[in-house]
Amino acid sequence: METTLLNSSPKRYGITEKKKSDIDLLTSLVADAQAVVQQQxxxxxxxxxxxxxxxxYLLDAENSKTQSLSNKQLIDQVVQNALxxxxxxxxAFSKMxxxxxxxxxxxxxxxxxINKLIYSVExxxxxxxxxxxxxxxNPLISDDLITKINAAGTDANNAIALTLIALKSIFASQSLCLESEAATALEQKQALNLYLSLTGKSNSQEPLVLEDNDSAQALIYKADIEAKAAYQEANKANDETTRQLNLxxxxxxxxxxxxxxxxxxLAAANAAALAS
Incomplete structure (x- = not known):
């Protein structure tokens, strides 16, 4: 009986130390794992x-890109309207x-x-x-002939008066034409100057060149290009951040x-240790 007790004591001691060692290891691993979780x-x-x-940033860049595209389309419309x-x-000037x-x-x-009518009246x-x-x-000459001649004279004078009125209207119309012609010429010149100012061109047939061009259209075109580039960069950065976050x-x-x-x-090891 004594021999059995003496023989079982070292074994129990060894099992207990082994469990304690396992628990200590698991406790250390849990602490390390908690540190990793905290870090992650x-x-x-x-x-x-x-x-x-x-x-x-991406939303701002997208809004900027949308606005710059709208500005580009708007300046194109304004330029086309001026042209x-x-x-x-x-x-209209040619027709006027x-x-x-x-x-x-x-x-x-x-x-x-009128000159012919005046001559006719004379x-x-x-x-x-x-x-x-x-x-x-010679009393035999018909009174009706005199009446007709007088009527012809009156009609000729009336024709002269009507023709003078018509000539007056023509002169008034001509004056309006001249005024409209001058106004249209000024309008054409100002519209062309506006077009050239907006585009920075020297004529309407010249292609738009962005380099060294500080016109409104060129600046808006450049802003549109820069907005698109900024959007691409913001989108790229956002994608990379999303990838990093997912990882x-x-x-x-x-x-x-x-x-x-x-x-x-660890919980299982502690439970086993308490049960033994």
Whole structure:
């Protein structure tokens, strides 16, 4: 009986020391695992904040890119409108010039007509005087003839009056044409100057060159290019941050799983030690 007790004591002692050693090892591993989890949690938290910041940068860059594209489209419309106005004004100026020339021609023809009518009135008046003098010498001359001659004179005078009114209207129209022609010429010049100022070109056929061009259109084009480049950089940085965050999250999950596994093993070892 004594021999049995003496023989079992060293074995129990050895088992206890082994369990204590295992528990100490697991405790150390759990502490290390907790440190790793804490470190990975810090990394994930930091990268999460960085990701939110870069998402904000990306949103700002996208808004800037959208606005710069809208500005580019708007300046293109303004430039095209200026060019169209210049071209349309030039066409209108050509038509007004032609209309003015036609008005001048009509005025010349009406003037010629008035001169002919005046000449006709003079002839009719002379004829009327002649007929009246002749009738005083020859009563057989018809009164109806005198009446018709006088009527012809009156009609001729009325025709002269109407033609003068028409000529006055022509001169008024010609004056308006000249004013409109001058206004259209000024409009065409100003529209062309606006177009050249907006584009920095020397003529409407010259291609737009961005280098060494500080015109509104060139600056907006450059801003659009820079906004697109900034968006690409922000998108690239955001993607890289997202990749880093995903990797750190995976590492944290692994560390948490490892920690839980070690904690479970430690709990089991402690339970076994208490049970023995």
């Amino acid at each position: 949690t810090t990394v994930v938290s930091s990268l999460s904040q960085k990701s939110l910041k870069y998402q904000g 169209d106005l210049s071209a349309n004004s030039e066409i 010039t032609l209309a003015n020339e036609n008005t001048e021609e009509v005025a010349k023809e009406v003037t010629i007509l 002839i009719i008046n002379k004829l009327s005087n002649l007929v009246i003098r002749t009738k005083s010498l 750190a999250t995976v590492n944290l999950n692994r560390a948490q799983i490892e920690l839980k596994s070690l904690q479970a093993a």
